[in-house]
Amino acid sequence: MKKYFSHYRALISLGTPLIIGQIGVVLQNFADTLMIGHHTTVELAAASLVSNIFILGLLMAMGFALCMTPLIGKAYGQGDTDSIGATVKNGLAVNTMAAVVLMTVYTVLYFFLDKLGQPAELLPYVRPYYIINLISIPFVCWVNSLKQLFDATTDTKTPMWILLGGNALNIIGNWMLIYGHCGLPEMGITGAGLSTLFARVTMFVAIALCFAFSARHRIEREAFRSCSVNRSGMRSLITLGTPISLQMGMESGAWSLCSIIVGWIGTNALAGHQIMLTISQLFFQFYYALASAVAIRVSLFHGQHDYTAIRRTAWAGCHLNFMIAIVVSVPVVIFRDSIGMLFTSSPQVAAEVAGAIVPLIVYQFSDGLQCTFSNAMRGLAYVRPAMLVAFLSYFVVSLPLAYVFGISIDGGLVGVWFSFPFGLTIAGLLYYHFYHRRLLLLEAKKD
Numbered sequence: 001m002k003k004y005f006s007h008y009r010a011l012i013s014l015g016t017p018l019i020i021g022q023i024g025v026v027l028q029n030f031a032d033t034l035m036i037g038h039h040t041t042v043e044l045a046a047a048s049l050v051s052n053i054f055i056l057g058l059l060m061a062m063g064f065a066l067c068m069t070p071l072i073g074k075a076y077g078q079g080d081t082d083s084i085g086a087t088v089k090n091g092l093a094v095n096t097m098a099a100v101v102l103m104t105v106y107t108v109l110y111f112f113l114d115k116l117g118q119p120a121e122l123l124p125y126v127r128p129y130y131i132i133n134l135i136s137i138p139f140v141c142w143v144n145s146l147k148q149l150f151d152a153t154t155d156t157k158t159p160m161w162i163l164l165g166g167n168a169l170n171i172i173g174n175w176m177l178i179y180g181h182c183g184l185p186e187m188g189i190t191g192a193g194l195s196t197l198f199a200r201v202t203m204f205v206a207i208a209l210c211f212a213f214s215a216r217h218r219i220e221r222e223a224f225r226s227c228s229v230n231r232s233g234m235r236s237l238i239t240l241g242t243p244i245s246l247q248m249g250m251e252s253g254a255w256s257l258c259s260i261i262v263g264w265i266g267t268n269a270l271a272g273h274q275i276m277l278t279i280s281q282l283f284f285q286f287y288y289a290l291a292s293a294v295a296i297r298v299s300l301f302h303g304q305h306d307y308t309a310i311r312r313t314a315w316a317g318c319h320l321n322f323m324i325a326i327v328v329s330v331p332v333v334i335f336r337d338s339i340g341m342l343f344t345s346s347p348q349v350a351a352e353v354a355g356a357i358v359p360l361i362v363y364q365f366s367d368g369l370q371c372t373f374s375n376a377m378r379g380l381a382y383v384r385p386a387m388l389v390a391f392l393s394y395f396v397v398s399l400p401l402a403y404v405f406g407i408s409i410d411g412g413l414v415g416v417w418f419s420f421p422f423g424l425t426i427a428g429l430l431y432y433h434f435y436h437r438r439l440l441l442l443e444a445k446k447d
Helices: 002-037 041-066 068-078 081-110 120-135 137-152 157-179 189-213 218-226 231-265 267-304 307-334 347-362 364-379 384-408 412-417 420-446
Strands: none
Touching: 002 041, 002 157, 002 189, 002 267, 002 307, 041 068, 041 081, 041 120, 041 137, 041 189, 041 231, 041 267, 068 081, 068 137, 068 231, 068 267, 068 364, 081 120, 081 137, 081 218, 081 231, 120 137, 120 189, 137 157, 137 189, 137 267, 157 189, 231 267, 231 384, 231 412, 267 307, 267 347, 267 364, 267 412, 307 347, 307 364, 307 420, 347 364, 347 412, 347 420, 364 384, 364 420, 384 412, 384 420
């Protein structure tokens, strides 16, 4: 195990700010869910529906930002500053295009919200919240793009502070606008949406200013200014980003479509599902943040052709994610009967949550495994198989099982959640297979 110690230290040092920043994102979701849930259960269900519709598109857009990491990381490992500047400029252009496409799609979808088979009482709350989320899409895409520059050049602390500051603003805004404090009107779920929009705009302004004036990134900034957007650079990012986007879209799509299935069960189940998603996202953000550190380290070593370090980095990340799985699972198991009451005063919704905790715990090791090795593949810029794995694991396995377990055999919310361990386990094993095969090929070429 001694051979992994230096990689444990490096991943913890690089990954801790990523984890803290991602926890800040989850705390925002926690705050939104908790504050909306204590306003009314109907609004909580409406927020669940809208959030799960938008998470699909936003994660797909993130794929076009995450594809920048292996390119910037590899160039950083080789000291190629010009390539970093070009990647950032082309990445911003690609992500702006992604934002325009998403806004167009979601605008069309808005006119079909009443066709999704959801409870009719949700629609008056869904529509304004949906529009506000629609407006905020470009700011999310731009923040994601600039964040890759900081992360891939190992400056993970700057985005961490920006994310934490933005989430603090969101929580304060929620308190003021949802409940009508400080002389402001009580706006409920619409107030939560406006608060989130303001926080996202503020985070974009902050990260743009940091890039514009940071002494640490002066050289990258000069390279950014001297280069121009070009078709070949954009084409490279789109070629690399499309599989990542589709992978993330299919992963989140399974959860989003499951939300529609849960809506067929009832309002209490949908509210419970939103609480469960909030809890599971906390777990996932731990794994994904550490796995993002794996992707950064792998991309650096890829630029240096150090394949032994790549192998040890990936396994060190896997070990750490398994340790995280144990740590985060224990308190949730102990307090599973009371967790739901943190978010809602409804005993029925809390009971739904308590039952769904069991399948949540079952798949934690599988989630850590798939996060680690999918990001190791991303660090190697080997992403095309990932979308095929995601399609098989989530659309061929998890989604049909969610319908069978939840609806066909009347398993309810618990049945829907028991579909996830199957898909995540298959995904984790297949991601490892493709990562290992790619690494063997690279090592053979080096020899």
